Amino acid sequence: MTAKEQSIEKLVDTLSESILSILVVVVTVIVTALILMFAWNYVIPFLFHLPELSFLKAFALSIVSNVLFKPNGNLASLKK
Secondary structure: OOHHHHHHHHHHHHHHHHHHHHHHHHHHHHHHHHHHHHHHHHHHHHHHOOOOOOHHHHHHHHHHHHHHHOOOHHHHHHOO
């Protein structure tokens, strides 16, 4: 196998790993939004008489909650 073929094979491996990583992230985001939507629609309208969530609203709510409540590495440095 020549050096050119090895570099092409390495590039293909890297691209396939990148595509697989992106696919895992997309599926995780979709599943998280669906779980939030179904949990909300099962509990919240019954208890608090609030409207049901659509998938897009559940997706947006999951993004906002991650931004607000997900721990950030910079906050640890402020606690010193």
